[in-house]
Amino acid sequence: STGTPKGVAVEHRQAVAFLSGIDRQFPLTEDDVIVLKSSFSFDASIWQLFWWMIPGASMYLLPPGWEKDPALMTEAFVNEGVTTAHFIPAMANSFIDQVEMETDEKRTSLAKTLKRVFAGGEALAPQTAARFARSLPETAVIHGYGPTEATVDAAFYRYDREKDRERMRLPIGKPVPGARLYILDREKAVQPIGVAGELYIAGAGVARGYLNRPELTKERFLDDPFYRGERMYQTGDLARWLPDGTVEWLGRTDGQVKIRGYRIEPGEVEAALRQIGGVREAAVIARTEGEETELYAYIEG
Structure with a gap:
């Protein structure tokens, strides 16, 4: 948001725990090919880089720049x-x-090879999942949820064409093996089914904390009461x-928004x-038109 990078310290054991969990939930075989097309600064690159090693599968490195060209991607996938x-x-x-x-x-060839697509970084709209299901009916569409602080993804949900037809929003699913999800009230008491609360993530994937930010680490990484x-x-x-x-x-409980997979704090902007110079006041909001979300800034001179 401000040009000053922030870092999360994820240890090797947390990455290994996540990779073991995702492979248990969505087991690969030695015939699978994972495409690496995410920046190394994006946490999803962890499973694109290393998941294939567990079952002895393969990884294909998409040439730089091709991740921005759907035509080149489609050709490469086939x-x-x-x-x-993985897509945002x-x-x-x-x-x-x-x-x-x-x-x-070409669609038939793609449908024969592309077994699963993970979507994460921001909420996956049911309309987008439905389009995937219509165009590539044999491809599993998997909605992933998880902040970097919990090592990539903490929960997954597989889109169901029949069950999810009328949903306004897709669930984020159930915890990846090794993770635990809590929904708690302000007193850290468990909320019953159907009652909103704040989401907490526990288990093997919880990261060490924020890099060189001990106060923020203390504020957000808490003792597990259970x-x-x-x-x-x-x-x-x-x-x-x-x-x-x-x-x-x-x-959200605050003003944070996600645009194309990036977390943005409007207050920081x-x-x-x-x-x-010359700016007395500023206000920043996120606006969604159609399926695109953009950031708008309003200033007073």
Whole structure:
């Protein structure tokens, strides 16, 4: 938000725990091919870099810049036999736009190879998942949720064409093996099914903390009241348990927004704008039109 990078200290054991968990939930075989197309600064690159090693599968490195060109991606997926890919929802829409323009032969070839698509970084709209299901009906669409503070993803939900047809928002699913999700009130008491509360993440994936920010680490990484000697991460997300045992994300407890996978604090952007000469006041909001979210700044001179 401000040009000053922030870091989360994720230890090797937490990454290994996550990779073991995702492979238990979505087991790969030696015939699978994972495409690496995320920046190394994006936490999803962890599983793109290393998950394939567990079952002895393969990884395909998408050439630099191709991740921004859906036509090149589609061609590469078919030629290299990519079975597993990750998209932020904004790029997922562009990818499906391209798939819908391809020939029947190309779509058939893609449908034969692409087994699963993970979508994360921001909420996946049901309309986007439905478009995937129509264009590539044999491809599993998996909605992932999790902050870097809990090592990539803490929960997954597999889209169901029939069950999710009328949903306003997709659940974030159930915890990845090794993770625990709590929905608590302000007193840290467990909320019952259907009642909103703040979402906390515990288990093997909870990171060490924020790099060189001990006060913020102390504020957000708390003692787990249910497992002595362990910690939990306070996400700042509102959520509730659904009767089927999945979790539904409801929004934020603060003003943080996510745009194309990036966390943005509007208050930080406002503070940076106020430092510009001639700017007396600033207000920053996120606006969504269609399937695209953009940041708008309003200034007073």
